[in-house]
Amino acid sequence: MLGASAVQRLLIATASTVLALVVGLVVVAAAGYDPATFLVNVFEGSFGDATAVAQTLRSTTLFVLTGVAVAVAFRAGVFNIGVQGQFVVGGFATVVSILWLAPLAPENAVGGAALLVCGALAAVVAGGLYGALPGVLKAYADANEIITTIMLNFIVIGVVGWLVDGPFRGEGQRAPNTARIPEHVDFPRLVFDVPDFSVVGLAVALVAVGAIAVVMERTRLGYDMITSGHQEAAAAFSGVDAKRTIVATMTLSGMVAGVAGAVFAVMIQGYYSDPSGIGTYGFDAIAVSLLAANNPLGVVPAGLLFGGLDAAGRHIGIYSDVPVQLIDGVVGLVVLFVAAPELFRMAARRTGLGGEDR
Template sequence: RFAIAVAATAMALALGAVIVAASGYDAVEFVSSLVYGAFGSRANVAFTLRQSTMLILAGVAVAVAFRSGVFNIGVQGQFVVGGFATAVTILFLAPVLPTGAVGGALLVVLGVVAAMVAGGAYAALPGLMKAYADANEVITTIMLNFIASGVVFFVVDRYLRPAGASAPNTEQFPDYVQFPSLVFDSASFSVIGLGVALATVVVVYVVMARTRFGYDLVTSGHQEPAAAYSGVDPKQTVVATMTFSGMVAGLTGAVFAIMILGYYSDPSTFPRFGFDAIAVSLLAANNPLGVVPAGLLFGGLDAGGQYIGFTLDVPPELVDGVVGLVVLFVATPELFRMAGKRTGLGGDDR
């Protein structure tokens, strides 16, 4: 899979360079700027790692559900709800808790817990509907994305916007509520956030591959009759799968609110990490460990694409198209592999 990803990326960049040249732009400058934008300077590397951190976390949330045979397309909504829960927790508890490093650490922990509870509860809704009402989880999770954004926007705009603010934002978090800036001198990235993402990958992998709970999730999703015969309740397992996935998505929202924003605002302006994470998970074959290199690849493409948009006189639609080609080339082999397995034409699973 790693070789396929590297070859697909190279082919997509080559085709993208041809398209750029045919459009009348310098293809060599385009590709070199894409690479430089991702890794060419300390600040660019920090931005790449920032985007990768978010994509790794969101990708793991998607992988938990997909690996268990449940399609959670609502990670974006659970990400929004989780970040909002973090913001509300920090803003409401900050006046009653100590200030300084101790108070900041306590607020961060409480904010993260609130995000995971909120994200898990929000994901449990479509899980309950699928398990006990036979509702299609693809449709329900997609709709809940829009509901989350609309409701959070309304609450922030109506009740949490500071007096005189020109945009629907909450107040800034206290200065002591943040991840320490280590290694990279960046206001929106901390290696602590990346460490949280990598620790989450390890925990999820161990749970899914080395515990009975994880075994029940995977077995129930792919072999429901066998799981039921062995004593597993498939309906409860579906709800547990969605809840577990939503908890990771909520954690993603907490890291976004604390590490990147430092406040909360209109969710419609947020990056679409929850949707991009679907491609990340597919590239990783829904393996939590594989999400790490996949997230780094997509984070680098995102950073490079944004750099081109700021520095070159290239239409943003062309930049998005080339980046989209890379995503398509990289994700397509896994899509064909999944289709082959489901139709019986894919051979073994090696």
């Protein structure tokens, strides 16, 4: 694994995914359900009709954005496990900024677009700052970023949960939610006429992928990030400020996670609710990034796979008698099989086991 190229790692991840699905079908059969019917339901739930495709692309959009956020950090050798928290901060900042600025903007398409831009900027700033915090702690206080990012996830979930149930709770809301953002502040519903997906959101995700790929592969910042992550001594010898690079890496990762939160808040919710119930996109993104071998471009097909599994799981849970726990178990097998090779690779690089560090 230490000597595997990016293409070889992608092939290993693909084979791991296929093997996980095969094992999952065996588990389904052992549980007393028809694996062939289960497989048909998976396809129908993910690509069976226009609505299924829209649901798959909706989840794909979020998995791609959060997956790229993870890939930025992992590719640079920094373990950002806090994408979920940065995702929450970005989404909450988007909704609050739009609600604050809405009275100042005209109630038309131009005003809606301006508010969307302001909300996106707020998400980028909030997510970036929340990502920079564990970066500063790692760079200047030698704090383990895995521990600090995990802790910061729970902190922001608790704080935002209190805010939407208290000071920012919308009038007349039975559940702990903010007020809804104005109806004209939304992505246009193009191609798919469904209430919680827009190809504009998917386009934002693809633009983010392209931008991050260019930054990582074609800029001095990207070179410094990757070099610092893989050969810290060589980076320091060539004049790279390792501490500043760590902070920049975590900031960039948090900024992308903030954009993911903004897309979720605008495209799917239209308000902000208790973050403990909004999904685990930031955590699932770790497996998405590992499946893509931490390559920003590889995150797109990896995100599509997880988006399809997510949509299929909801479909099976509604239209079949297969227990939802079994569905989650099959998805968990995919995550486990995909993550294991990359985790061994990371462990080998960190410990020096398995051969020369490359």
